[in-house]
Amino acid sequence: MPVRRVLHGVLLCSLVVGALSMAVPAQAPAPVPPADPGRRPSRVVLTWRDDPARTQAVTWRTDALVDEAFAELAEASANPGFAALARRSPARTTAVPVPSGTAYYHEARFSALRPDTMYAYRVGDGATWSEWFHFRTAAAEPAPFSFIYVGDAQNDLRSLWSRAIRAAILDAPRSRFVLHAGDLVNVGESDDEWGEWFGAGSWINGMIPQVPAVGNHEFGRLNREDPRQLTTLWRPQFALPEDGPEGLAETVYSFDYQGVRVIVLNSVAETRLADQAAWLESRLKDNRNRWTVVAFHHPVFSVAGERDNPTIRNAWKPLFDKYGVDVVLTGHDHSYGRGQNLTEGVNRRDEETGTVYVVSVSGPKMYEVGKARSWATRTGANVQLYQVVNVSPQSLRFESRTVTGQLFDAFEITKARNGRRRFIDRKPELSGTY
Numbered sequence: 001m002p003v004r005r006v007l008h009g010v011l012l013c014s015l016v017v018g019a020l021s022m023a024v025p026a027q028a029p030a031p032v033p034p035a036d037p038g039r040r041p042s043r044v045v046l047t048w049r050d051d052p053a054r055t056q057a058v059t060w061r062t063d064a065l066v067d068e069a070f071a072e073l074a075e076a077s078a079n080p081g082f083a084a085l086a087r088r089s090p091a092r093t094t095a096v097p098v099p100s101g102t103a104y105y106h107e108a109r110f111s112a113l114r115p116d117t118m119y120a121y122r123v124g125d126g127a128t129w130s131e132w133f134h135f136r137t138a139a140a141e142p143a144p145f146s147f148i149y150v151g152d153a154q155n156d157l158r159s160l161w162s163r164a165i166r167a168a169i170l171d172a173p174r175s176r177f178v179l180h181a182g183d184l185v186n187v188g189e190s191d192d193e194w195g196e197w198f199g200a201g202s203w204i205n206g207m208i209p210q211v212p213a214v215g216n217h218e219f220g221r222l223n224r225e226d227p228r229q230l231t232t233l234w235r236p237q238f239a240l241p242e243d244g245p246e247g248l249a250e251t252v253y254s255f256d257y258q259g260v261r262v263i264v265l266n267s268v269a270e271t272r273l274a275d276q277a278a279w280l281e282s283r284l285k286d287n288r289n290r291w292t293v294v295a296f297h298h299p300v301f302s303v304a305g306e307r308d309n310p311t312i313r314n315a316w317k318p319l320f321d322k323y324g325v326d327v328v329l330t331g332h333d334h335s336y337g338r339g340q341n342l343t344e345g346v347n348r349r350d351e352e353t354g355t356v357y358v359v360s361v362s363g364p365k366m367y368e369v370g371k372a373r374s375w376a377t378r379t380g381a382n383v384q385l386y387q388v389v390n391v392s393p394q395s396l397r398f399e400s401r402t403v404t405g406q407l408f409d410a411f412e413i414t415k416a417r418n419g420r421r422r423f424i425d426r427k428p429e430l431s432g433t434y
């Protein structure tokens, strides 16, 4: 910081301290220039482009003064000399205009990794580096693990969403990924909001891969010619699989993790629901995983107000039923709902379960639960939540907790060798009013 500005700050401080009784000045202080992007890597985030057992992608950003960017990777060791064994790989760089100038987004891909192995990596330009981060590759076979799922973050990301993501990580620090059901920010093109989002997750993003779905707020309302255009920040900052239908790359994708197939859909692309359905069917038909989790933004069964999304329900639910999708995780309604919509011929007494549908919210924007939401066996509003999902070959245990740590909802699905499912409701008695 220039000396003149420091002196100015000291002078201003002493004036304020000395004149507390004075009226608030009419003019707001000049905004502090952002420190990001700079030469030092920021917004470091792990994602997968490919098989989580053998690959890992990382993106980060710097200012445009960085000529070349690299990642270094070594198997992690308690001996700090591990760094001498690191191998360096070049990053691909994309220039993205931001209000403060141009940001360089860098992406490195690690491949030929060993399954179920802890690695250490750092990113930088050869002189200025991030710290060393650790991550663990997935096992190549089905094995128990946990993941975190959160609904819309969207508003007050620094001020109030931060407590949700941090509570989730502290509660389940060994989670293998964090699934976001869309509307990560309020204005998709806002670099400042993304800065808050990355600040809330901070170094966690560098250690636990993020699995984001797009919400309506990731689409640029600033671009009047095409209001359905995905924010220009999405693809440079998240390196995601490109196995989805043409034109929906990195918003529709899938991957397998230790016996779970995770499928992320784009419910905002309303003119593309049918081709997503065809693609979805291909991913469900060719699925040897024990469990299937599908995530996207708009609820199949709504919670808030008079909301309803029949086009999404009509396009995709028949496939969830046909192929026995276990859970569908969504957001958008700024409230909580969880329930089943049992297919014909099945009822709760059979102890079989249909797909379990969940709507949740992690940020502070809240909507009231609408009347006649009989599909849901647990609903809630005015509560910031996160979810921890524990999966093993035999069972899927789901817990929703408030950001203050109270158990808000829970259920378990068990699966026999023949694939027959049993649903066990474990929702707790609640002491508060939600």
Ligand SMILES: [Fe+2]
Pocket: 183, 215, 216, 217, 297, 331, 332, 333
């Ligand atoms: Fe939304």
